Amino acid sequence: MSRSPVFQFDSPREAIQFSRRLPDFKDALVRSAEATSRHARLQNVTSHITGSDVYVRFDYTCGGAAGQNMVTIATQNACNWLRNTSFASELNIRNFLIEGNMSPDKKPSWGAVVAPRGVEVVSWAVLSDAACQQVLGCTTERLYKTHRLLQEGGIRNGQFGCNVNTANVVAAIFIATGQDVAGVAEGAWAHFICDYDYTSKSLKISLYMPSLPIGTVGGGTGYATQQEALQIMNCAGPDSKSRLGGIIAAFAIALEISTLAAGASDTFSESHQRLARKNKI
Incomplete structure (x- = not known):
C-alpha cells in the first residue's frame, strides 16, 4: 500500500x-x-x-x-x-x-499497473475444445476470435486495460468481504489474454490483476456478515490476503470466460432476458 x-x-x-x-x-x-x-x-x-x-x-x-x-x-x-x-x-x-494524488487511491491510473498497489495476482486456465463446446456452447477457436474482436474494439476505444467485465467480480467480493468498495476503481484493472493452439485446438487463458487493495483483517472485514464470507472462503485472519486475491482472480477469469462465451454463442442478450427479467421469454 x-x-x-x-x-x-x-x-x-x-x-x-x-x-x-x-x-x-x-x-x-x-x-x-x-x-x-x-x-x-x-x-x-x-x-x-x-x-x-x-x-x-x-x-x-x-x-x-x-x-x-x-x-x-x-x-x-x-x-x-x-x-x-x-x-x-x-x-x-x-x-x-499528505496526499498529492500520485498513489492511485480509489481511481484508475497507469501507476497502479506499473507499481502494484495491493495484492498482485495472475490466474490462468487451459480449455480443451471438447469441454468448451460441451460447457460453453462454442468452439475454442470461436472463443479466441471473439476475444480478438473485443480486444481490437477496446484498443480502438482507448480502453484502460483489457478485460470483459472483471469489475463485476471485484465489486461483488469487495462488498461481501468488507473491502473499501471505492478501491474497485483501481482493483478492476486487468489484462485478459487468450492464446489459441491450432494443432491441439486448446485455448490458454490468463488474467493479470496488478493492484487489488484488499485485506483480511481490519476495517469492514470485522463485521459479522463480512467475516462470515471470509471464513467461507478460508480467508479470515492475517495470513490470508494473498489467498483472497487469488480467489478474486479465479472468479474473475471464470466470469471473463463465461461472458465471452455468451457473446461467442450469441446467447448474451437471450440469457439476460431469460434470467434477469420478470417477463421471461
Missing part, C-alpha cells in the same frame, strides 16, 4: 536539492513511520519532481490489512519528522500535503 505526500518549494532548484538529499533520511523515515503501527513496514521512498514541487511515494507492506488508513498515519508521522528535523531549515520546505 502507498501514500504520496507532496512538498512545495520556492524554486525547482530547491526541489531538486531536497530530492537529492531524501535518501539520506531513509532510515529515520522508516523509524518514524513504523513507530505508528505493529504492521506497517516502509519499503521504498521514491521522489518525483514537478516544477517546484516534490511528490514522494511511500510504499509499505501492511500485514493482513489493506492498510489505506494505516499508511496515511505512518506517512504523516514520517513527514512530520522530516519537517521538524534539525535539517528542516536547510531543506526550505514551504508547504506540505
Whole structure:
C-alpha cells in the first residue's frame, strides 16, 4: 500500500536539492513511520519532481490489512519528522500535503499497473475444445476470435486495460468481504489474454490483476456478515490476503470466460432476458 505526500518549494532548484538529499533520511523515515503501527513496514521512498514541487511515494507492506488508513498515519508521522528535523531549515520546505494524488487511491491510473498497489495476482486456465463446446456452447477457436474482436474494439476505444467485465467480480467480493468498495476503481484493472493452439485446438487463458487493495483483517472485514464470507472462503485472519486475491482472480477469469462465451454463442442478450427479467421469454 502507498501514500504520496507532496512538498512545495520556492524554486525547482530547491526541489531538486531536497530530492537529492531524501535518501539520506531513509532510515529515520522508516523509524518514524513504523513507530505508528505493529504492521506497517516502509519499503521504498521514491521522489518525483514537478516544477517546484516534490511528490514522494511511500510504499509499505501492511500485514493482513489493506492498510489505506494505516499508511496515511505512518506517512504523516514520517513527514512530520522530516519537517521538524534539525535539517528542516536547510531543506526550505514551504508547504506540505499528505496526499498529492500520485498513489492511485480509489481511481484508475497507469501507476497502479506499473507499481502494484495491493495484492498482485495472475490466474490462468487451459480449455480443451471438447469441454468448451460441451460447457460453453462454442468452439475454442470461436472463443479466441471473439476475444480478438473485443480486444481490437477496446484498443480502438482507448480502453484502460483489457478485460470483459472483471469489475463485476471485484465489486461483488469487495462488498461481501468488507473491502473499501471505492478501491474497485483501481482493483478492476486487468489484462485478459487468450492464446489459441491450432494443432491441439486448446485455448490458454490468463488474467493479470496488478493492484487489488484488499485485506483480511481490519476495517469492514470485522463485521459479522463480512467475516462470515471470509471464513467461507478460508480467508479470515492475517495470513490470508494473498489467498483472497487469488480467489478474486479465479472468479474473475471464470466470469471473463463465461461472458465471452455468451457473446461467442450469441446467447448474451437471450440469457439476460431469460434470467434477469420478470417477463421471461
